[in-house]
Amino acid sequence: MARQNKKIFISYSDKDKEFALQLANDLRLEEVNIWIAKLDIAAGEKWDRAIEEALKFCKDFLVILSPNSINSDNVRDEIDFAVQEKKRIFPVLHKKCEIPFRLRRIEYSDFTSDYDSGLKHLLKAIKSAVLEKLPDKDIDFIGREDEIKRVHEGLKSDYNIITIDGMGGIGKTSLALEVAHECLAASQNPTFVNNDVQKFEAFIWTSAKDRELTINDVLDTIARTLEYPLLTRLPLEEKRHEVVKHLQEKRCLLIVDNFETVTDDAVRDFILKLPEPNNVKCLITNRVQNLEKAWTVSLRGMTEDEALLLIKNEGDRLGINLDALVADERNFQHFYDATGGAPLA
C-alpha cells in the first residue's frame, strides 16, 4: 500500500528554481514522494493558499539553502513553520551561505561541490530516517542512573518485553521516556556507536494513562507511526494482519504506558504473541507485576540526593524558594520519609 502523507515539501527561493526542479525530478525518479510548488500547483489555483496547505499536509520538509533562500521571507517562514510543527527536516546546501540558526544542529546534504554525491547523501538520509511519535521530554530528568542502565540492558537482552514497575507517581513514565529519547538520539546519529544503547528504526508510544487502550487503538497508533495511516480504516482482523506485517519490517520500540489499566486482553495477547521474526522490543510501564517472561526493572523512591535536587528544581520552576524545606536536615528527613522519595509527592 502506498504511503500517504509521506510527502516531502520542497522549500526554495524562486531564484534557485532550476536547481530545485532538477532535484525534484531526481527525487521522483528514486520514487521519493515530493511536493514542489512549481510542479504541483494547478493552473488557476491560488498560489499562497496551495503552498500553505501543502506545507501543513506534508510530513517532511526539504529546504534548499543558498544566499537567495536564506534572504527570502517566504523560505524563512516555511522553515519556522516546519521547526514548530516538528517536521522531519532535510537541509540541502545548494550554494554556500550562512545556515539559519534553527537548522544548525541538523545534518545537511552538501551539493556545493558535487551534485551526485550530494544526492546520494540526501537519498540515504531520506530513506533511513527514524520514524517516531514520542512525547516530548518536558522535565529535567534527575538521577536514576542504575535504573536507566538496567532498562538499556533489558533492551539489549533477548527479552522482548521489558517492564518498569512501581507504585503510582514513582517515575515509571519519566524513566521510560528518558530511555526512549536516549535510544532515539542514538538512532538518529549514524556515527553514534555505543553498544549499550540500542538503535531502533521506529518508536511507537501508546498510553493507557487517561483512556481505555484497546487493541484497535494500539494497532492504529502503530499504523500511524509507521506511516501507513490508511490501515486504520481496515476491519480489525485485516488491520492486525497488515500491522504485524509492517512491524516485522523494521526494528521497532513499542512503548505501552500504564499497562495496569489495560483491560482489553487482546492487547496483552498481541504483545506476548508477536510472531517471529520479532523485531519489536516492548517497553511497558506498570503499577503491578502481571507479566511473566519479562525483563523487570522495579522502581523505588529516589535517593535523598536525587530528592533534594528534584525539590530544588521544582522550586525554581514554580518560582518558589524551597530552601527552607531542605536547609533544615530534620525537616527534610521528615518530608523525605513521609513521601518515601516518590517524585510525584
Ligand SMILES: Nc1ncnc2c1ncn2[C@@H]1O[C@H](COP(=O)(O)OP(=O)(O)OP(=O)(O)O)[C@@H](O)[C@H]1O
Ligand atoms: N527522575 C526524575 N526526575 C525528575 N522528575 C521526575 C523523575 N521521575 C519522576 N519525576 C516527576 O514525578 C512525576 C511523576 O512521575 P511519572 O509520571 O513518571 O510517574 P509514574 O510512575 O509513571 O506514575 P503513574 O503510575 O501514575 O503513571 C512527574 O511529574 C515527573 O515529572
Ligand SMILES: [Mg+2]
Ligand atoms: Mg506513568
